[in-house]
Amino acid sequence: MIGPRGMKPVRRLSPRNVIIYGTLTILALYYLLPLYVMVVTSLKGMPEIRMGNIFAPPVELTFEPWIQAWAHTCTGLSCDGLSRGFFNSVKITIPSVIVSIAVASVNGYALANWRFKGADIFFTILIIGAFIPYQVMIYPMVILLREMGLYGSLGGLVLVHTVFGMPILTLLFRNYFSSLPEELFKAARVDGAGFWSIYFNIMLPMSLPIFVVAIILQVTGIWNDFLFGVIFTRPENYPMTVQLNNIVNSVQGVKEYNVNMAATVLTGLVPLAIYFASGKLFVRGIAAGAVKG
Amino acid sequence: MAQAARRIGILRNLSAKFASVPMILTALIVYLGFSLWTILYSFTNSRLLPQTNWVGLAQYERLWSTRRWLISIENLMIYGSSMLVLSLVIGFVLAALLDQKIRFENTYRAILLYPYALSFIVTGLVWQWLLNPDLGVQHFVRGLGFPDFVFDPLSSSDFVLFGVIAAALWHGTGLVMCLMLAGLRGIDEDIWKATRVEGIPQWKTYLFVVIPMMKPVFVTTLVLITSGIIKLYDLVIAQTGGGPGLSSEVPAKYVFDYMFQSQNLAQGFAASTMMLAAVALVIIPWAFLEFGGKKRA
Amino acid sequence: MLRTTCAAFFTTFSLALPVWATDLEVTHWWTSGSEAAAVRVLADKFNATGHNWVDGAIAGAGGVARPLITSRITGGDPMGATQFTHGRAMGELIEAGFMRDFTDLAEREGWRDLIFPSTLLDDCTFEDRIYCVPSNTHSQQWLWLSTEAFATAGVKVPTSWTEFVAAAPTLREHGIVPLATGRQPWQMQLIFNALMISVGGPDVFNRVYGDKDAEFAGGPEVAIVFAAADDARHMIVGSNVQEWNLAAQMLIDGKAAGQIMGDWVQGEFVHAGLTIGTDIVCLAGMGEHQYLTAAGDAFFFPKVNDPSIQEAQEALASIILQPVTQVEFNLAKGSLPVRRDVELHNVTPCMQAGMGILNSGQIVSSANSLLSPDTIAQITDLMVEFFNDTSFPVEQAQEEFAAIVRTAD
Numbered sequence: 001m002i003g004p005r006g007m008k009p010v011r012r013l014s015p016r017n018v019i020i021y022g023t024l025t026i027l028a029l030y031y032l033l034p035l036y037v038m039v040v041t042s043l044k045g046m047p048e049i050r051m052g053n054i055f056a057p058p059v060e061l062t063f064e065p066w067i068q069a070w071a072h073t074c075t076g077l078s079c080d081g082l083s084r085g086f087f088n089s090v091k092i093t094i095p096s097v098i099v100s101i102a103v104a105s106v107n108g109y110a111l112a113n114w115r116f117k118g119a120d121i122f123f124t125i126l127i128i129g130a131f132i133p134y135q136v137m138i139y140p141m142v143i144l145l146r147e148m149g150l151y152g153s154l155g156g157l158v159l160v161h162t163v164f165g166m167p168i169l170t171l172l173f174r175n176y177f178s179s180l181p182e183e184l185f186k187a188a189r190v191d192g193a194g195f196w197s198i199y200f201n202i203m204l205p206m207s208l209p210i211f212v213v214a215i216i217l218q219v220t221g222i223w224n225d226f227l228f229g230v231i232f233t234r235p236e237n238y239p240m241t242v243q244l245n246n247i248v249n250s251v252q253g254v255k256e257y258n259v260n261m262a263a264t265v266l267t268g269l270v271p272l273a274i275y276f277a278s279g280k281l282f283v284r285g286i287a288a289g290a291v292k293g
Numbered sequence: 294m295a296q297a298a299r300r301i302g303i304l305r306n307l308s309a310k311f312a313s314v315p316m317i318l319t320a321l322i323v324y325l326g327f328s329l330w331t332i333l334y335s336f337t338n339s340r341l342l343p344q345t346n347w348v349g350l351a352q353y354e355r356l357w358s359t360r361r362w363l364i365s366i367e368n369l370m371i372y373g374s375s376m377l378v379l380s381l382v383i384g385f386v387l388a389a390l391l392d393q394k395i396r397f398e399n400t401y402r403a404i405l406l407y408p409y410a411l412s413f414i415v416t417g418l419v420w421q422w423l424l425n426p427d428l429g430v431q432h433f434v435r436g437l438g439f440p441d442f443v444f445d446p447l448s449s450s451d452f453v454l455f456g457v458i459a460a461a462l463w464h465g466t467g468l469v470m471c472l473m474l475a476g477l478r479g480i481d482e483d484i485w486k487a488t489r490v491e492g493i494p495q496w497k498t499y500l501f502v503v504i505p506m507m508k509p510v511f512v513t514t515l516v517l518i519t520s521g522i523i524k525l526y527d528l529v530i531a532q533t534g535g536g537p538g539l540s541s542e543v544p545a546k547y548v549f550d551y552m553f554q555s556q557n558l559a560q561g562f563a564a565s566t567m568m569l570a571a572v573a574l575v576i577i578p579w580a581f582l583e584f585g586g587k588k589r590a
Numbered sequence: 591m592l593r594t595t596c597a598a599f600f601t602t603f604s605l606a607l608p609v610w611a612t613d614l615e616v617t618h619w620w621t622s623g624s625e626a627a628a629v630r631v632l633a634d635k636f637n638a639t640g641h642n643w644v645d646g647a648i649a650g651a652g653g654v655a656r657p658l659i660t661s662r663i664t665g666g667d668p669m670g671a672t673q674f675t676h677g678r679a680m681g682e683l684i685e686a687g688f689m690r691d692f693t694d695l696a697e698r699e700g701w702r703d704l705i706f707p708s709t710l711l712d713d714c715t716f717e718d719r720i721y722c723v724p725s726n727t728h729s730q731q732w733l734w735l736s737t738e739a740f741a742t743a744g745v746k747v748p749t750s751w752t753e754f755v756a757a758a759p760t761l762r763e764h765g766i767v768p769l770a771t772g773r774q775p776w777q778m779q780l781i782f783n784a785l786m787i788s789v790g791g792p793d794v795f796n797r798v799y800g801d802k803d804a805e806f807a808g809g810p811e812v813a814i815v816f817a818a819a820d821d822a823r824h825m826i827v828g829s830n831v832q833e834w835n836l837a838a839q840m841l842i843d844g845k846a847a848g849q850i851m852g853d854w855v856q857g858e859f860v861h862a863g864l865t866i867g868t869d870i871v872c873l874a875g876m877g878e879h880q881y882l883t884a885a886g887d888a889f890f891f892p893k894v895n896d897p898s899i900q901e902a903q904e905a906l907a908s909i910i911l912q913p914v915t916q917v918e919f920n921l922a923k924g925s926l927p928v929r930r931d932v933e934l935h936n937v938t939p940c941m942q943a944g945m946g947i948l949n950s951g952q953i954v955s956s957a958n959s960l961l962s963p964d965t966i967a968q969i970t971d972l973m974v975e976f977f978n979d980t981s982f983p984v985e986q987a988q989e990e991f992a993a994i995v996r997t998a999d
Binding site (some may be wrong): 074078142145226227235 | 630645
């Protein structure tokens with residue numbers, strides 16, 4: 001915890017602290033309320049849910065919905081719940097996140113520090129691309145992947161995620177790298193360091209917070225993606241969200257809200273775990289930032 | 294001497310260019326190429342499959358005489374302006390609060406961020422519940438002894454958009470906060486030391502020193518929020534389905550409903566072309582000012 | 591590349607060993623309990639022939655299934671078979687030559703004579719060739735009434751739409767919502783089209799949707815339909831749920847008296863322990879014109895080159911129509927079989943009545959087979975506005991409706 005922030009050292013119960021912690025705690029409670037509702041609902045039986053108060057804690061605690069959601073809920077013919085798609089999701093998310101962030105961070109670095117003629121035009125096209133709803137591009141994407149021979153393969157899906165994640169991520173990295181002190185870069189150039197060695201030895205260590213943001217963006221986006229997972233893969237590779245969608249969005253039949261909620265929370269656990277783990281990197285980011293001063 | 298320098302320059306540009314090949318290809322093929330493809334087919338009467346049966350501007354005439362499209366645009370304006378201001382303000386304030394060297398920073402940050410881990414579909418579902426008069430807040434407050442309490446925004450065509458905004462803010466402000474925090478952490482320590490020595494109040498430092506220094510982060514955030522606004526779709530589907538009536542319809546929903554549900558690709562493409570045109574109109578001049586002017590390195 | 595090699599390998603292999611199980615990927619959106627049970631019937635029967643059903647269940651017909659199916663087929667990586675909306679939706683893929691022609695099998699097995707109502711096969715027929723296999727039928731022109739709600743209000747259970755409208759004020763006085771509905775767009779459209787057949791009559795329906803007679807659509811006969819829809823939109827005030835099954839729940843809870851919905855809603859009532867015929871009464875054709883649309887689900891088969899998959903496709907197509915499959919499948923799904931020569935036992939009185947109406951030939955083509963999905967969507971958008979805003983003028987609605995019919999295709 002290096003690097004003091006804000007005002008001089010403070011007393012424990014100063015008005016300032018009361019305001020800060022008070023505001024944060026109230027907001028935290030507000031942000032937690034929907035999660036509370038989800039968890040509480042997932043621990044109730046269906047009769048209790050039908051009776052009504054969604055804020056009331058469960059009278060009869062049951063973990064059955066969680067077991068159902070993970071291992072037994074049927075989606076179509078297979079009755080093995082979300083567990084079926086979990087490893088597919090992992091298999092899709094890990095390479096997609098790594099490749100998309102690697103490509104975009106190099107893009108951003110090249111744009112920020114090694115500008116070449118015409119780079120801005122490509123970059124502007126990308127930025128406009130960030131605003132195009134990607135569903136519009138499904139059909140041409142299908143044609144492109146078909147011509148590349150990648151349609152229906154995992155590699156194709158990774159490519160899709162990389163391509164559609166590129167605008168925002170490139171912007172993120174470009175702007176972060178260009179906000180870093182220029183002297184560092186110039187000093188390294190004088191020492192004779194090249195494109196890649198500056199990237200790996202100087203830029204990367206200083207960019208932990210922004211990498212964390214990028215990971216948060218991508219893990220969440222790709223983990224929660226459903227449409228691409230369905231359209232660009234085949235059933236044996238369907239991600240977990242396909243099952244979640246089947247459980248939550250079934251049009252006909254009785255809605256089992258408790259199982260829906262359990263399935264929802266279960267699906268969100270991986271991104272959640274990443275968020276909590278990201279804390280350490282944020283703190284290290286401060287340390288890295290302090291070095292440059 | 295001069296020649297050697299230029300050769301180094303070319304080499305330097307070469308490696309950067311080499312590294313930028315994926316970006317160049319993506320920009321040209323996917324974003325430029327696909328957009329042109331989409332625009333081209335908006336002048337046809339393609340239904341389920343893209344086909345070249347040219348009909349001129351017919352799709353656009355139909356688009357602009359469709360009430361649902363006009364309502365969608367109006368809704369997007371209201372939603373967009375509220376979201377833009379609120380998420381920037383809330384996100385920055387949260388980041389500034391977390392940056393006060395507080396205890397439990399990780400816990401607070403994770404709590405404020407976690408909604409982002411959930412998909413829009415789930416967000417919409419949960420907020421639909423919370424705002425449902427028979428299950429959620431209204432039911433709860435009535436149970437506390439206020440039998441006449443009415444809170445049913447999702448059934449009112451005047452308030453439904455605010456129900457969607459509440460859910461979207463809950464979902465997205467955490468990420469804005471994170472971006473701002475990353476930006477704040479990038480600010481040099483010495484700046485803070487200097488302003489403290491000068492005796493400048495903290496809020497002034499934020500407003501006049503820190504925020505201008507964080508301009509790149511703000512740009513990123515702005516693009517992120519705005520693109521999210523324009524792409525707004527899943528949340529509306531899950532929370533309101535566009536209703537009541539057409540009162541929470543949005544342009545992206547118009548595009549996809551026409552492309553997939555009505556099997557009228559060309560009409561969907563025409564609508565998306567209008568969205569693209571609006572975006573390009575704002576971004577291209579801005580991009581030239583922003584990226585075109587000053588050169589680094 | 592790898593896939594081609596694999597396919598070639600398997601092809602060779604299956605030629606050597608004809609009984610080798612072929613994987614057939616089947617896409618469908620039947621994911622709820624009863625639907626899944628019905629799919630299970632199909633899959634079991636199919637697997638019994640020595641093949642292997644690879645399940646591709648995706649909930650959500652419109653937003654996901656259509657882009658998925660179109661992408662997979664045009665992307666050159668088609669599934670083996672897919673459920674799809676019966677009617678005109680698939681037309682273009684057939685025209686473009688992506689779908690397999692099953693005319694030979696149909697002639698061999700005599701589908702023309704078997705399938706009832708014959709409109710189901712007509713919907714599979716494009717330029718005299720047969721491209722799909724109907725699996726079941728549903729009808730939508732039903733008014734479901736909760737006897738308990740009418741008892742509470744002290745009104746006789748109506749036997750027609752007119753009586754129901756007359757009873758609405760009394761129901762309101764007792765705090766009961768006369769007509770329950772989910773607010774999703776398709777349900778508004780379902781109510782309107784059901785009213786058009788039931789209150790307007792089959793001739794009105796055919797003239798508007800079949801002949802696309804815009805002048806007629808703006809005329810007095812259709813004005814009657816709009817008057818009924820006007821009654822309906824006042825009767826649904828207070829029903830603010832989104833989904834149809836939550837609307838059914840309002841009947842179950844005694845909060846609402848009636849619902850206009852397809853016959854699949856029975857599953858909800860039965861599941862809640864109500865008895866169809868006593869607790870819940872149904873009025874076919876809303877007690878007015880007793881005509882039903884026989885629309886349903888059908889399976890389509892993309893063209894593939896692999897002979898073993900072709901063989902598996904044929905096996906599935908044949909199995910869907912077998913009498914045993916028809917009985918078990920439709921009992922599980924709560925729908926009606928597509929052939930006349932099979933008997934369903936233990937069906938509800940309402941299904942009994944539905945079969946009676948179909949058998950007597952009082953059948954109307956469904957809007958799905960008369961209109962393009964685009965036109966249906968335009969009508970749906972109009973109905974969404976009309977039903978959700980009671981101040982939307984009836985005359986203006988009819989005018990706009992006639993304008994849609996004028997450009998309809």
